[in-house]
Amino acid sequence: MxxxxxxxxxxxxxxxxxxxxxxxxxxxxxxxxxxxxxxxxxxxxxxxxxxxxxxxxxxxxxxxxxxxxxxxxxxxxxxxxxxxxxxxxxxxxxxxxxxxxxxxxxxxxGEGALRREFDRLKAQLQAEGLFDPANKRALPALPRCIGVITSATGAAIRDVLSVLSRRFPLAEVDVLPVPVQGREAPPAIVAMLERASGAGYHDVLLLTRGGGSLEDLWAFNDESVARAVRASAIPVVCAVGHEVDFSIAEFAADLRAATPSAAAELLVPEQGELGRRLQLAQRGMVTRLERTLHTQGQRLDHLRARLQTLRPQARLAHGRERLSALQQRLVRHQQQDLAARKTRLENDRARLQARHPQATLRQARGTLAQLQHRLSQAIGHDLKRRRETLQYDARALHAVSPLATLERGYAMVLDANGKLVRSAASVAPGASLDIRMADGTLPVKRI
Incomplete structure (x- = not known):
C-alpha cells in the first residue's frame, strides 16, 4: 500500500x-x-x-x-x-x-526659509536693543566728506554720485568698493565699515546697493553686518534695494532710505535750497532786530505809564475800581452757588426716583426677559449641535460597520456558535457553518 x-x-x-x-x-x-x-x-x-x-x-x-x-x-x-x-x-x-x-x-x-531666518534674526537683534531708536544718531547738517560703501560698478553708485553732484557739489565723496552679493560680501562689508570707522575721515557713511531678489540682498541681512553698522563710530545711512525692500542692516542703521537716490538726497542739502535758507536767515535777523527795537520802545512806554499810575489820585481811582470789581464778583459767586445747589437738588431727586422699587422691578423684568430669550437661543443652538454630531457619528459608524462591507459583495463564515471562521483548518469535516451575506444567511456543511 x-x-x-x-x-x-x-x-x-x-x-x-x-x-x-x-x-x-x-x-x-x-x-x-x-x-x-x-x-x-x-x-x-x-x-x-x-x-x-x-x-x-x-x-x-x-x-x-x-x-x-x-x-x-x-x-x-x-x-x-x-x-x-x-x-x-x-x-x-x-x-x-x-x-x-x-x-x-x-x-x-526656498525663499520662505530665508524669510523665516530674516524674522528670527530681526526678533533676536531687536530684543538685544540693536534697533533701539534712542541709539540712533543725527546726521551732520553739512557733511564735508561722505563715504559710500557699495559696488564700484553697480547702478547704485552712479545714482548716488549723480544726486550728490547735483545737490551739493562742495561735499567730497569717497567710494569704498565692496562686493554686495554672494558669500564674500558680508565679511568685506564688515571690514570696510570697521576700516572707515577707525579712520575717522568721513562725516557720514552710506551703505547701499540696487534692487534684487531676497537672495540677492541677503548679504545685508547678515548678523555681522548689522552689528558692524551699529558699532560704527560714524553715523551710517543704509539704502538697500527698492522702496518695498527691507534689510536687517537698515534697521540697525542710524537712518534708512527707500532707495540709493533717496539716501543721497537725505545726506546733503540742495544748493539752491541752501541759498534760500541763507536769505531767510538774513531776513530773520533783520526782523528780530526790528522786533527788539519795537519791544524796547513798548517797554519804555510801559515804564512811563507806570510812573503816571504811582500818583496818589491815580492810586485812589484804581482802589475804587478794584472795590467795584470785587462787589460784582461777590454777586456772581452767590448766583453761581445758588444755581449749583439747585442742580444738585435736581440730581438727588432724579437719583431717588431711579432707585424707586417700581423702577428696579421694571429693570429686573427686562433683564429676566433678555435672559429667557438668551436661554431659549442657547438651548436651540445646543440641540442643533448635538443633532449634527449624532448624524456625523452615525455616518462614521456606518463607514466602519462590517454590514457596509457585506453590502459590497463580501461574506462572513460563522461556525455553529456564531463565531467568525478565520481559517479553513479550524473547521472539522461535517461541521455546520453559516455564510452570512448582506441580505441573509446560508447554512452549509463542510464535506
Missing part, C-alpha cells in the same frame, strides 16, 4: 484587509515621522476642510493628506507648483491599498 504523503503545515490565509493592516503597522513602526520637500500638485480642498495633494520631484511623487484642524493652522495658502517642506507620518490608505503621507506640519521652502 503506497505511503500517504504528509500534508503541508497549515498557514494563515490573509484577507486584503488584514494584509493592509499588517503593512500599515510595519510602515508606522519603522517610519514614524519623516521630513520631505517637493512641489505641490493635484491639490484638492473638499468642504470637509481637509487638504489632499501630491508632492513630487523630477523622478517620483507621493500622495499626501493634511486633515483638520491642522490644515486650518497653516500660515500660508498652499497652491499647485509651490515648493514646500512637510513633516509627515507614513501611512496606508487601506481601501485602495496605497501608502500615503499624513502631513502634520507644512511650510514654504
Amino acid at each position: 503506497p505511503a500517504v504523503p504528509p500534508s503541508p503545515p497549515a498557514r494563515d490565509v490573509l484577507t486584503p484587509s488584514s494584509l493592509n493592516r499588517r503593512v500599515r503597522d510595519l510602515l508606522e513602526m519603522h517610519l514614524p515621522s519623516v521630513l520631505i520637500e517637493g512641489e505641490i500638485s493635484n491639490l484638492a480642498r473638499p468642504a470637509s476642510g481637509h487638504i489632499y495633494f501630491t508632492l513630487k520631484d523630477a523622478n517620483a511623487q507621493v500622495r499626501c493628506a493634511m486633515f483638520r484642524p491642522k490644515s486650518t493652522w497653516l500660515k500660508f495658502r498652499p497652491e499647485n507648483g509651490m515648493q514646500v517642506l512637510a513633516r509627515a507620518r507614513v501611512g496606508l490608505y487601506e481601501p485602495r491599498g496605497e501608502y500615503q503621507l499624513i502631513v502634520d506640519h507644512l511650510e514654504e521652502s
Whole structure:
C-alpha cells in the first residue's frame, strides 16, 4: 500500500484587509515621522476642510493628506507648483491599498526659509536693543566728506554720485568698493565699515546697493553686518534695494532710505535750497532786530505809564475800581452757588426716583426677559449641535460597520456558535457553518 504523503503545515490565509493592516503597522513602526520637500500638485480642498495633494520631484511623487484642524493652522495658502517642506507620518490608505503621507506640519521652502531666518534674526537683534531708536544718531547738517560703501560698478553708485553732484557739489565723496552679493560680501562689508570707522575721515557713511531678489540682498541681512553698522563710530545711512525692500542692516542703521537716490538726497542739502535758507536767515535777523527795537520802545512806554499810575489820585481811582470789581464778583459767586445747589437738588431727586422699587422691578423684568430669550437661543443652538454630531457619528459608524462591507459583495463564515471562521483548518469535516451575506444567511456543511 503506497505511503500517504504528509500534508503541508497549515498557514494563515490573509484577507486584503488584514494584509493592509499588517503593512500599515510595519510602515508606522519603522517610519514614524519623516521630513520631505517637493512641489505641490493635484491639490484638492473638499468642504470637509481637509487638504489632499501630491508632492513630487523630477523622478517620483507621493500622495499626501493634511486633515483638520491642522490644515486650518497653516500660515500660508498652499497652491499647485509651490515648493514646500512637510513633516509627515507614513501611512496606508487601506481601501485602495496605497501608502500615503499624513502631513502634520507644512511650510514654504526656498525663499520662505530665508524669510523665516530674516524674522528670527530681526526678533533676536531687536530684543538685544540693536534697533533701539534712542541709539540712533543725527546726521551732520553739512557733511564735508561722505563715504559710500557699495559696488564700484553697480547702478547704485552712479545714482548716488549723480544726486550728490547735483545737490551739493562742495561735499567730497569717497567710494569704498565692496562686493554686495554672494558669500564674500558680508565679511568685506564688515571690514570696510570697521576700516572707515577707525579712520575717522568721513562725516557720514552710506551703505547701499540696487534692487534684487531676497537672495540677492541677503548679504545685508547678515548678523555681522548689522552689528558692524551699529558699532560704527560714524553715523551710517543704509539704502538697500527698492522702496518695498527691507534689510536687517537698515534697521540697525542710524537712518534708512527707500532707495540709493533717496539716501543721497537725505545726506546733503540742495544748493539752491541752501541759498534760500541763507536769505531767510538774513531776513530773520533783520526782523528780530526790528522786533527788539519795537519791544524796547513798548517797554519804555510801559515804564512811563507806570510812573503816571504811582500818583496818589491815580492810586485812589484804581482802589475804587478794584472795590467795584470785587462787589460784582461777590454777586456772581452767590448766583453761581445758588444755581449749583439747585442742580444738585435736581440730581438727588432724579437719583431717588431711579432707585424707586417700581423702577428696579421694571429693570429686573427686562433683564429676566433678555435672559429667557438668551436661554431659549442657547438651548436651540445646543440641540442643533448635538443633532449634527449624532448624524456625523452615525455616518462614521456606518463607514466602519462590517454590514457596509457585506453590502459590497463580501461574506462572513460563522461556525455553529456564531463565531467568525478565520481559517479553513479550524473547521472539522461535517461541521455546520453559516455564510452570512448582506441580505441573509446560508447554512452549509463542510464535506
